Amino acid sequence: MVRFDATLLKVFLYGLPGVAALALFAYAHGAGFIDRSAAWAGFANASAGFVFALWMVSALYLSVRLILSAPFRDHVIARITFVRERDERETQLTGKATRTTFLMTMALLIFLFCLSCFQVSVYRVPPEKAVDGKRGMVTLGIGFSLLEQDRQVRSDEGVQRQDIFTYRGLPLSSATIILLLILWQVVSYNCTMRRLLK
């Protein structure tokens, strides 16, 4: 099992640059760049698709293993995040850095949660719609939905208005936020560890 995991991990890691290159290539030229009518191109496309599917399955399997297997997690994540515990002092400092990172990440998550829920609109209404002669309006709201497709944005379509400033939650996709959080964890841990090791 250990050898199987190690082999899959190598496949995943060595395949990662290839997948990234393919993604960049597809992004630059578009999917229609390859002429599938040529026999070799069709074969190459099908083979690359098969290899890509295998790589995706290995990525899913490895991510589940990382959650379930403590030794595998310690081995892999410790390497990826540059965790070094060569003696008792470094183990103690790792604990401190992990605690700091945990608390900072929690603070960041609370901040992101606020940003994703809050909705703010600042606008002007026509003179005939003015309330007590005041044309400037501020609308505040909180939008929380369990599922992305249920997300509700307060609609003011019936009101003729001239928008000055509108904020309706984070514009980032969930994949971007997850990627940023992963990078944040690694950078935050390493910066704290470097400061503690001084």
Add this chain to the structure above:
Amino acid sequence: MSKSLPQLKIINRLHIFRAEQRMTQEQLAREVGVTRATIVAIEGGGYNPSLELAFRIARYFKRDINAIFSIEEETP
């Protein structure tokens, strides 16, 4: 209510014993199984070793642990 306890400071004479043996920090670190940075931190008072490491250091120098590490009450 917990009563306020006096602050204790651990004093070590590690650098003296190391100098007597004409050892480098790197050599001592290798002998007791830690990194040189840890020896530097202990000698500088920035890190208090665990009991296990303290005993390992004392055993290496063939001394009583109290000869190397002692406690001093810090005055506020």
